[in-house]
């Protein structure tokens with residue numbers, strides 16, 4: 244069984260292994276230098292405005308990671324989501340579970356807008372976030388350059404939490420939040 248839990252010291256070595264085994268292209272979604280074990284170990288101490296969770300199996304292996312980072316200054320009502328699932332664990336709902344978990348906690352923490360950057364040709368990531376109520380807010384053309392030199396478009400998807408409870412109910416987020424109706 245896989246469970247989603249807040250990142251603690253106990254998960255750090257497994258998380259370092261998880262990142263090391265990811266294809267390089269997937270690692271870039273995390274933005275921080277996850278090839279440096281000290282960076283990953285430093286996360287467990289926690290930092291203001293950053294929440295991180297891991298999906299772990301019965302053998303304490305990390306199969307997925309999600310984080311919400313509160314933006315600074317005049318955008319401190321906005322959280323940025325970063326999500327990745329191990330290639331072998333994809334397609335069975337884990338990405339959706341992690342994204343839902345992060346969204347619910349971000350709302351509880353008082354964030355009113357969430358954003359996520361998705362490569363425009365990543366069907367699974369687009370399906371996942373639009374299914375949770377995110378919509379396209381910006382298309383950054385030729386914004387990413389792969390190792391092959393190929394340019395790809397980046398989409399910024401956003402979830403405006405200030406929108407109606409009805410919208411959130413539709414995607415099943417209110418159960419976990421305690422729907423007032």
Ligand SMILES: CC(C)(COP(=O)(O)OP(=O)(O)OC[C@H]1O[C@@H](n2cnc3c(N)ncnc32)[C@H](O)[C@@H]1OP(=O)(O)O)[C@@H](O)C(=O)NCCC(=O)NCCS
Pocket residue numbers: 269272324325326327328329332333334335336337338339340359360361362365366367368370371374
């Ligand atoms: C995006 C990602 C996290 C999805 O993880 P996952 O565990 O496969 O997600 P799920 O199994 O919950 O599937 C999510 C949705 O994508 C759909 N999907 C899965 N594979 C797909 C594919 N190849 N093409 C289109 N849709 C696909 C699923 O049907 C599901 O939609 P549904 O909930 O409407 O059924 C994973 O592909 C990943 O780590 N990608 C690289 C990093 C990334 O792009 N992160 C997002 C931006 S930070």
